[in-house]
Amino acid sequence: MKINLTKYYYGDFGGDENAAGDEVKKTNDDASAWPLWEIFVRSKQGLDHKHVGSLHATDAQMAIENARDVYTRRQEGVSIWVIESKHITASNPDQAGELYEPAVDKIYRHPTFYVLPDEVGHM
Amino acid sequence: MNIQHFEQLFQSKIDKEIKIEPKDWMPEAYRKTNIRQISQHAHSEIVGMLPEGNWISRAPSLKRKAILIAKVQDEAGHGLYLYSAAETLGMSREEMIADLNSGKAKYSSIFNYPSLTWADMGAIGWLVDGAAILNQVMLCRTSYGPYARALVRICKEESFHQRQGFETLLVLSKGTEEQKAMCQDAINRWWWPSLMMFGPKDSESTNNDQSMKWKIKRKTNDELRQQFVDMAAEQVKVLGMTLPDDKLKWNPTTKHYDWGEINWDEFWAVVKGNGPCNKQRLAARNKAHNDGAWVREAANAYAVKKAKAQAAKEALEAA
Numbered sequence: 469m470k471i472n473l474t475k476y477y478y479g480d481f482g483g484d485e486n487a488a489g490d491e492v493k494k495t496n497d498d499a500s501a502w503p504l505w506e507i508f509v510r511s512k513q514g515l516d517h518k519h520v521g522s523l524h525a526t527d528a529q530m531a532i533e534n535a536r537d538v539y540t541r542r543q544e545g546v547s548i549w550v551i552e553s554k555h556i557t558a559s560n561p562d563q564a565g566e567l568y569e570p571a572v573d574k575i576y577r578h579p580t581f582y583v584l585p586d587e588v589g590h591m
Numbered sequence: 592m593n594i595q596h597f598e599q600l601f602q603s604k605i606d607k608e609i610k611i612e613p614k615d616w617m618p619e620a621y622r623k624t625n626i627r628q629i630s631q632h633a634h635s636e637i638v639g640m641l642p643e644g645n646w647i648s649r650a651p652s653l654k655r656k657a658i659l660i661a662k663v664q665d666e667a668g669h670g671l672y673l674y675s676a677a678e679t680l681g682m683s684r685e686e687m688i689a690d691l692n693s694g695k696a697k698y699s700s701i702f703n704y705p706s707l708t709w710a711d712m713g714a715i716g717w718l719v720d721g722a723a724i725l726n727q728v729m730l731c732r733t734s735y736g737p738y739a740r741a742l743v744r745i746c747k748e749e750s751f752h753q754r755q756g757f758e759t760l761l762v763l764s765k766g767t768e769e770q771k772a773m774c775q776d777a778i779n780r781w782w783w784p785s786l787m788m789f790g791p792k793d794s795e796s797t798n799n800d801q802s803m804k805w806k807i808k809r810k811t812n813d814e815l816r817q818q819f820v821d822m823a824a825e826q827v828k829v830l831g832m833t834l835p836d837d838k839l840k841w842n843p844t845t846k847h848y849d850w851g852e853i854n855w856d857e858f859w860a861v862v863k864g865n866g867p868c869n870k871q872r873l874a875a876r877n878k879a880h881n882d883g884a885w886v887r888e889a890a891n892a893y894a895v896k897k898a899k900a901q902a903a904k905e906a907l908e909a910a
Contacts, residue, residue, distance in 0.1 A: 501685055502891070504678070521741070522675045524684060526894035538668050542748070561614050 504553040505531040507538075509545035517549050525550075605806050610736040613679040621805055625735050626680045628807065633673035634691045634698035636666045638872050642706040642715065651709060658755055659712065665748050672741040679737045692877050694864070699723075701788050703866030710763055710770075710777035716756015718778070718785040718823065724749050725815050725822075726789070734806040757826070764830045778827070779835040787858045789816040817847055824848045 502524040508517035520539045525531035531550040539545065559567060575581050584591065597616050604611065611617055640663045647663065650656035674684055690696035701719055706712065727749065731742045763774040790812040793799055802808040810818075820839075827834050838851035860866065 501683065502887070521672060521744075522678075523671060526890045527897065530890065530894075537664075538671055541664070541668065558614065561612065562616070 502526050505535075505550045506553050506556060507531070507535045508549040508551075509535070509539055510547035510549075511545055513546060517547065520544075522553060528552075602804075605734050605804075608806075610739065611734055612736045620801070621807075622680050624802065624805070624807060625738065626677055626682050628802075629673055629677040629680070629735075629738050630682065630687045630690070631697050631699075633670045633677060633687070634696055635702065636670035636673060637691070638698045638702045638876065640666050641872055641875055642702055642704070642868075643712060645706050646709060646712050649709070650712075655712075655759070662716075662752050662755065665752065669745045669748070672744055673738075676735075676737040676741045680735075688880065692873070692880055694873055697862070699788060700858070700861040700866060701784050703861050703868045703872060704780070704784050705868050707780075708773050708777060710760065710773040711781070713756050713759030713763065713774070714777035714781040716752050716754075717760055717826070718756075718781045719788070720749060720752040720756060721823065722785045722788045722819050724753055725819055729809045729815065732806075732809055757830075760830055760832075764832060774830070775832050778830075778832055782823075782835050783853060783857075784861075786816060786819070786853055787861075789813075789819070791855075791858075820848050820850050 503526075504522055505525055505528075506522050507520050509520045510517045523531065523534050523538060525534050528550055532548050535548050535550060540548070571577075598618055601611075601615075601617060601621075604615075611621075643659060643663050643666075647656060647659050650659055674687060677687060678684060687696070691698065706715065724746065727742050727746050731739055731746055733739045733742065760774050760778070763770045766774075790796060793811045793813045796812055799808070799811055803811070824834060824839060824841075836851045838849060840849050842849045861869070
């Protein structure tokens with residue numbers, strides 16, 4: 469079986485030939501540079517954390533403090549997740565066809581596939 | 592598949608309004624154009640803090656000081672959103688900052704003009720941020736996903752900037768004779784440079800056609816500039832002030848204002864580094880960067896020390 473996941477250096481960076489992130493590895497090898505973190509914010513209790521952007525920080529604590537200053541200046545959040553970007557594994561857009569193909573012909577997974585008489589009412 | 596095929600696929604995505612994301616194939620020129628435009632935009636936010644930072648310590652009241660600090664802080668945040676978007680295209684933050692500090696990269700020329708009086712804080716908010724907002728609202732629909740998302744966030748925050756600027760002028764316009772004169776003087780000095788913010792005329796802009804085709808831009812420089820003139824020509828009446836252009840006149844046929852001519856020699860002089868404050872701005876950026884070096888190094892050293900302590904603690908617990 470073909471494995472459709474490829475590990476990249478940065479979650480949102482890099483891809484196949486001529487994707488944007490190819491050069492990151494070449495240019496971002498300065499050891500003094502702070503690592504990149506991806507930031508997720510829960511806007512209120514009961515909702516999911518949502519990706520809002522990224523920033524540089526030396527460690528997780530600093531990433532959270534910077535994220536507070538950058539992404540929640542107007543009470544946009546009640547909770548913040550941070551993860552170093554290099555730990556994110558992303559699917560490859562060039563393989564999207566094969567990856568999602570198995571779902572295409574299974575229309576019986578949707579409720580509208582089943583035709584019921586009107587007398588049934590809302591179901 | 593050959594390169595033409597990839598280019599066709601790419602253009603068909605753009606035509607269908609499908610956003611381009613960082614890992615998608617893209618023509619090298621598209622990547623380069625976006626890096627140039629997004630990083631310049633980021634640099635403008637960062638340098639844009641300087642003319643206003645000039646007045647934080649001299650704001651006329653605590654309220655105005657707090658507002659100005661919040662606005663400048665927003666601009667630092669906007670710079671960060673944009674740098675992050677540009678980084679997804681494969682240029683590192685360090686490289687971008689180095690290009691700004693060395694003078695290799697450009698930023699919006701408007702920030703090479705000095706902020707001489709308190710009224711300039713109002714004129715900058717109303718005119719400079721007003722012009723920037725027109726451009727940024729258009730860019731919320733730009734074809735590169737991370738850039739568009741950054742702009743949506745920026746636009747949400749930016750509208751307070753323009754409103755507070757207009758309100759600052761409104762207060763001055765109802766003040767003493769000196770305050771009224773200060774208000775008019777600030778408008779006179781910032782009007783033409785604000786019109787220059789939209790860039791060269793369409794007939795002389797080298798990047799317009801391709802950027803429109805790739806939907807990096809949605810409106811041309813001249814279209815945005817006209818939109819801005821139409822807007823400001825009405826708003827200035829509320830202030831009871833005038834715009835410094837004797838050719839400014841409503842044209843009932845075109846349903847737009849006619850107006851005079853930008854001094855393009857001045858425009859190119861400032862772009863090429865000969866504006867009133869180009870040298871001071873770059874010097875201030877370099878000083879801040881160099882003076883802050885020890886903070887960046889100390890933060891790194893502290894992170895290494897903490898990580899070592901944590902590793903030692905875990906090893907001890909495992910043993």
